[in-house]
Amino acid sequence: MRWFRFVVLVVVIAIIQSAFLEKIAFTDQHVKPDLLLTLVVFFSICGVSEAKKARLGGWEFNISEAVITSFAIGFVADVLARSLGPRIISYGLFGTLLAHLHRVVSAKRITYQALIIFITSIFAGALVALLTLVQQKTPATFKLLLWTSIYSAIAGPFFFLPAAWWMRIKTRRFTKF
C-alpha cells in the first residue's frame, strides 16, 4: 500500500465530499453520494494484498491494510460529520467484513460493485444511526439513507477506476480469482 497516496486521496475525497458534492445533490434533503463509504468498499475489495497459497490449501489474503484503511476513512467521515465514533466503528466493521468476504467473492463487474456499495451503505448507515442514537443525537432518516445508498451505488463504481489509477492498484489482477 502506498500510504502517502492514500492520505492524499482521503483528504481530497473529504474536501470533495464536504464542499463540492452539493452541485449534484437533489431533493430538499440534499441527497448526495457517500464517497468515503465508496472508498471503504474500494479498499476492501481492491486494496487487499496479493494472495498467497495457504498451507491448508486455497488462497490467503493479507487484509491488514483493508482494516487500517476502513477505520482511517471512518475516522475522517466522523470528523466531517463532527460526531466521533459511529463511522469509525461502522466503516471499520463493514470494511473488514468485506475484505474477509473478498476471499470467497470477487466483484469484477460494475453491477456487482454497485450492489456491494448499496448493501454496505445500507448496513453501515443503519449501524451509524444506531450508534448515533447511543450518543443521544438525531440520526439520519431511513429515507435519506436509502437514497444516499442508491446514489452511492450508481456513482461509486465510476469512482473505482481513478482511485485505482491513483493508488497504482492493478484491478485486473483480481479477475483471475
Added chain:
Amino acid sequence: MASNRIRVSERMLFTWFTIAGFILLFAPQGLSDRLHFTFTKIFQWPLTFGRAVTLTKHSNSGNTNELTRRELQYRNLIANLQRQLEQAKMQIEQLSLLRARLPLQGAALMPANVVTAISNSELVINCGSEFAVQKGQFVLTDICIIGTIDAVDYYQARVKLFTDPASMIEVNIGKPAIARLMQGTGRNSAKIPNVPRKHKVKKGDLVYARKKAGCLDTPIIIGTVSQCRPDDEKPLLWNITVEPACSIEALLQVYVLVMNPQKPARF
C-alpha cells in the same frame, strides 16, 4: 538479526481500532468540534472555493433572483421596523417618564463568510470568539434571522440554522402575539407546535424571534407561515409550518448579531 518489524495480526488490529472507536464514541462533543474546526481551518480555501462553485447553480437565474431577494429584504426590513415601532410605542406608554434605549442600539453585526455547510442545516463561518462571537447569538442575512451560533472556536463558529431538527428558538406568532418554541424539521422549514386554534394564525403571517437577554433586544423576523391547518391528531391545535424569510440554501455571507460588543467590529 533479521528484520525486526513488528507484525500485528488482523484480529488484533481490528480489536484495537474497535476499542478506539468505542472510546471516541463516548468522547466529549468538544473534541469532535475541535477536530472539525481544525479540518475546516486547514482546508478553508478549497472548502470556500467549493461552496462558491457549487452555489453557482443557485445564482444562474440572474436578475429575477436578485429582484426576489431585494423584495424579500425590503419586506423583512419593513416587518422589523413595524415591530420595533410597536415595541417603542409600548415602551413610551409604559415608561413615559424614562428614556428608552433604541432597539439594537448597542449591537454590532459581524460579517462572516460561509466556509462550508456541514449538512443542509448547519454552516461553518470564518468568524469566531476573536470577534466576540459566542454560543447562542443570532445569525442574520437579508435582515432576517436564520439561526444561532452553536459552537465557537477562536477563528470559526458553527451556525445551526433554525431549520435544523435540533434547533429550538422562541418565537412570536399571530395577533395578539403568543410565544412558542419553534423546532426545525430538517427539510428547509420549521414547525410551531402547541398553538391553540383560538389564536388567529393564517398562511403568510410573519414569525418573529423573541427577545432574548444578551442576544436580542427587539423581535426580528425569522420566517413566514407557509402552512396552517388543524392538527390531525389534536384537532384543537394548529399544525403550523414556517419557511425561512429569505433563501438560506445559497448563503455565502452572514452576519452575527453581537449585543454590546467588547471588541471593535470587523468593519
